[in-house]
Amino acid sequence: MSKASVKDILIEMKNLSELMVDLAYSALLFNSRDAAEEVKKLENKVNRLNYEIKKESLLAARSVEDAEELTALLEVGQAAENIADAAKDIAELVLKGIKPHPVFKMVMEESDEIIMRVTIEEGSELIGKSLGEILLGTRTGMRIIAIRRGESWIYGPDRNTVLAEEDTLIAKGNEAGAELLRKLAKNEMSLDEL
Amino acid sequence: MSKASVKDILIEMKNLSELMVDLAYSALLFNSRDAAEEVKKLENKVNRLNYEIKKESLLAARSVEDAEELTALLEVGQAAENIADAAKDIAELVLKGIKPHPVFKMVMEESDEIIMRVTIEEGSELIGKSLGEILLGTRTGMRIIAIRRGESWIYGPDRNTVLAEEDTLIAKGNEAGAELLRKLAKNEMSLDEL
Structure with missing residues (x-):
C-alpha cells in the first residue's frame, strides 16, 4: 500500500x-x-x-x-x-474588484498575528542571503508568505530562497518581529544585532 | 454605525x-x-x-x-x-476515539510548520516569566497554542501569560525554533544564549 x-x-x-x-x-x-x-x-x-x-x-x-x-x-x-x-x-x-475596507485593515493590524509588507533596501544584510542561512523565521518569528521581485512573485518561499535588493516581502508574525524585519530590510539593523 | x-x-x-x-x-x-x-x-x-x-x-x-x-x-x-x-x-x-494514524504523525513532523510539545523542567529560565517579557515568539519563532498546567489548560495564551514549572507547552513553528524552545524548557539553554 x-x-x-x-x-x-x-x-x-x-x-x-x-x-x-x-x-x-x-x-x-x-x-x-x-x-x-x-x-x-x-x-x-x-x-x-x-x-x-x-x-x-x-x-x-x-x-x-x-x-x-x-x-x-x-x-x-x-x-x-x-x-x-x-x-x-x-x-x-x-x-471582484472590492477594495479593502478600512475596518479590514484595522482587523489585520490588531490580530494576534499580523501581516506586514516591507521592501529590502540598499545595504541591507538580508541581500544575497537564503532564508534558511539567516534563520529568519526562528530569529524574528516572521514567516515569509510571498516575495515580489520586479514583475514576478515567489509564493511560499522555502529555506533555500535567496533574498535580493528591492524584493518586497510579505510576512506574518507578531508586532515585535515585524519591527525587527522592517529594520533589517531597511538597513537600520544588522543580523548580529538580532 | x-x-x-x-x-x-x-x-x-x-x-x-x-x-x-x-x-x-x-x-x-x-x-x-x-x-x-x-x-x-x-x-x-x-x-x-x-x-x-x-x-x-x-x-x-x-x-x-x-x-x-x-x-x-x-x-x-x-x-x-x-x-x-x-x-x-x-x-x-x-x-470519536480515532487514534492518530502513524502517517498523520509523519505529516505533522514534515510540514513547513510543525507542532511540538515540551514540559518546563526545574531550573528553566522560562519559569516565572511572561511570554511577552521574554519575547518568546519573536526570539524563537514558536507560537504557544496551549499550555497544560496540572489538570487544567490555557488555550491561546497571550503576552501576559506567566509560565510555571511543569507546564506542558504546545507550540507551533519551525524545526530550528522547536529545538530552541526544547532546550529552554529543559534548562539546557539560557535566554541570553538565544
Whole structure:
C-alpha cells in the first residue's frame, strides 16, 4: 500500500491550505490581484490533491482496520480542502474588484498575528542571503508568505530562497518581529544585532 | 454605525479560527480529548460571533456603499467560520476515539510548520516569566497554542501569560525554533544564549 504517497499528498495539502489563508488575507489587505489569482490557482491544486488522496486511499485499503485508519486521513485532507475553499472565497473578493475596507485593515493590524509588507533596501544584510542561512523565521518569528521581485512573485518561499535588493516581502508574525524585519530590510539593523 | 463592534468581532473570529486549526491538529497529534473539546466549544463561539456580526452589519448599513463594504466584511467573517468548521471536523475525529494514524504523525513532523510539545523542567529560565517579557515568539519563532498546567489548560495564551514549572507547552513553528524552545524548557539553554 502506498502510504508514502498518501503522506506526501497530505503534507502538501496542509502546507498549501495554510499558505493560502495567509496569502488570501494579504491579497485583500494589499489589494493584490496577483496574490488573489495565485490563491485561486492553488485552490485548484488542492482540489486535485484531494482527488488523488481519495484515489490512493481506495487503492490502499486492504482491511477494515486499513479503511478506518485511512478514513481519518481523508477527513484531514477534506478539512484542508475546506480551509483552502475559505481562502479562495476571500481571494475572490479581491478579484471582484472590492477594495479593502478600512475596518479590514484595522482587523489585520490588531490580530494576534499580523501581516506586514516591507521592501529590502540598499545595504541591507538580508541581500544575497537564503532564508534558511539567516534563520529568519526562528530569529524574528516572521514567516515569509510571498516575495515580489520586479514583475514576478515567489509564493511560499522555502529555506533555500535567496533574498535580493528591492524584493518586497510579505510576512506574518507578531508586532515585535515585524519591527525587527522592517529594520533589517531597511538597513537600520544588522543580523548580529538580532 | 457600529464599526467598532464589527471590527472587534471580526478580530476575535480571525484569531479564534486560526487558534482552532492549530489546536485541532494538536488534539489529533497528541490524542487530546481536552483540546478537541475546546475546539468544539470555540466553534460554537465563532458561530455566535458570525451571527452577531451579521446582525450588527444589518443595523449599520445606511447606504448602498455601506452595504457593499459591509458585505465584504461579512464574507471574511464567513470564511473564518468555515475555517473554524474545518477545525471542528478534525477535532471530532479525536472525540470519536480515532487514534492518530502513524502517517498523520509523519505529516505533522514534515510540514513547513510543525507542532511540538515540551514540559518546563526545574531550573528553566522560562519559569516565572511572561511570554511577552521574554519575547518568546519573536526570539524563537514558536507560537504557544496551549499550555497544560496540572489538570487544567490555557488555550491561546497571550503576552501576559506567566509560565510555571511543569507546564506542558504546545507550540507551533519551525524545526530550528522547536529545538530552541526544547532546550529552554529543559534548562539546557539560557535566554541570553538565544
